[in-house]
Amino acid sequence: MPFPTLNIGDLVARIPIVQGGMGVGISLSRLASAVANEGGIGVIAAAMIGMKEPDVAKNPIEANVRALRRELQKAREMTQGIVGVNIMVALTTFGEMVRTSIEERADIIFSGAGLPLDLPKHLRDACDQKKEEFRTKLVPIVSSARAASVIAKKWITRFDYVPDAFVVEGPKAGGHLGFKAEEIDDPNHSLEAVIPQVVEAVKPFEDEKGRRIPVIAAGGVYTGEDITRFMELGAAGVQMGTRFVATHECDADDRFKQAYVDATEQDVTIIKSPVGMPGRAIGNSFIEAMREGAKKPFKCVFKCISTCEQEQTPYCIAAALINAMKGNLEKGFAFSGANVFRVDRIQSVHELVSSLQQEFEEAISKRFGMLRA
Template identity: 75%
Template sequence: MSFPALKIGNLTARIPVVQGGMGVGISLSGLASAVANQGGIGVIAGAMIGMKEPDVAKDPLTANLRALRNEIEKARQLTNGIVGVNLMVALTTFSQMVRTAIEHKADIIFSGAGLPLDMPKHLFQACEEKKEDFKTKLVPIVSSARAASVIAKKWISRFNYVPDAFVVEGPKAGGHLGFKAEELYDPAHALEVLVPQVVEVVKPLEDKYGKAVPIIAAGGVYSGADIKKFLDLGASGVQMGTRFVATHECDADERFKQSYLAAKAEDVTIIKSPVGMPGRALDNSFIHAAREGNKKPFKCVFHCVHTCEQEKTPYCIAQALINAMKGNLERGFAFCGANVSRVNKITSVRELMDSLQHEFDDAMASLSKSVQSMFNGNKS
């Protein structure tokens, strides 16, 4: 049986899988277009996207806006599928990046690392100023039903705009996490608990405004069986990051991908990120040196994140992630999801999507056998 489609407004993804936006530079036009070509939703990560631009240290805003524009255009040349952009609210350039993504017709903007309370304003302003009707979908990333409710109420009261979907990201995700450190292993915050809670909050909105608001489950989703589990809990799709890193099309250096293949469960650690949030990463000598106080505060060139206190932090998170993306893991580290130790080979995006379909089919067949077995048992 084929996957149910994921519909976000007038967009339809044949496969209900959103590829997570992974920065810095892990998911750019190469990976995003490959996922879109296979019927999923490909996502370009906007964080420090201008890292390779020659003027990034001198004029980071211009460099990042140019690079975002170029990556959207490159993706468009490579696919007719759905291409989104992931933009963190914490970015100092957030509003300008949102405008650029809208004006260059990104299909969707996914936004987390803070509450994107004003995002519809940028869509309306772009439409008014450019005298053009932009169709970009706006999808907040939340880690609680309360956050979803706050955003929805704010958007509706201020802009008369109902969110087009929500990504619900649980504590097993890679990278920066929207939880306190002590909540990461609390069963009350498990994704299996969060998804039905957000579905419950969103249902009255759908009924009142006559608009479907699909829920996309994220954080620790690894297999086709996981996809089935979260669809059964009320989600309309899932977001996956870790498995897409181990693909030929992923935009990271080969050494970054190899670090995933070599990872064991005990190598996964939670760091206290300079941006003020916990983050899940692969432990290494760089992280040890930072914890032991062997890294010193630095002179910031990028000013990329509002919440980064450069005078107190022992290293530049942007530079560490840029180094990692280039394969220089001794001068940075790789963010990863909780299931990274399950990755055992590098494959193509097509093969990955096919394997998710097979795993989903097996989970469906297994359920069907169980039901049949129960039915037969009741008959006898």
């Protein structure tokens, strides 16, 4: 049985896989277009996307808008597939990034790291200002059924707009996590527990609006068998980040990718991020130094995250992630999912998707007692 499609409104992805939006600079146009060409949904991460612009410190808004436009245009030159943008609510440039994505006709905006309660307003304003209709889909990223319900109610009440889908990110995800530290290992907050809850929570809104709201499982999804399992729990598709880092097309430096290949299970750790959220990363000397109380004095020039406690934090997370993306891991660290230790090689996006397809088919065959001889 081949992969089923993932339908988000009138968008139809040939395979039910969303590539996670990974910043800083890990998923840009090259990776996003490669995934889109395989029939999945490729995603560009907007966080500090203007990091290489010469005026990013003096004109952060203009630099980031310029870089996002360029990456979306480059992606469009490389694929006819579905390309989205991941925009964190906590970004100080959130509004500008959303409007730019809409104007550049991104297919989907994925938004988390906070509740994107005003996201439809930006779509409505862009349509009014440009005197044309934009068809960008709006997909919140949540970690609970309650968050999904709050967003749906607010959007319907204030904007008469129902979310086009939800990404449900569990505690095994990489990067910043939408959980308290004590919830990360709690089975009640596992992705397996939360997916059915969110599926059930969105049903009243589907009935009210007469349309389907797909739920996409994210965080710890690693194999084709995992995809099968979460779809059996009610998910319409999955989001995968860690697997796509270890690909030739990933936009990060090869040394960043090699850190994934070299990581052991003991290397995976939870950090306290300067932005006020726990995060999962690959432990290294930089993280050890921070835990031992070392400080990296800095002057905040990026002002990228509204929740960053820059006066109290021992380091600039933007600088650390930029260094890591460039391969300078002694001056930064790599965010990763909980299953990063299972990565054993760097392969092409095509090879990865093909292996996931094969694993999916084998899992389906096992369930129906039709294993190939």
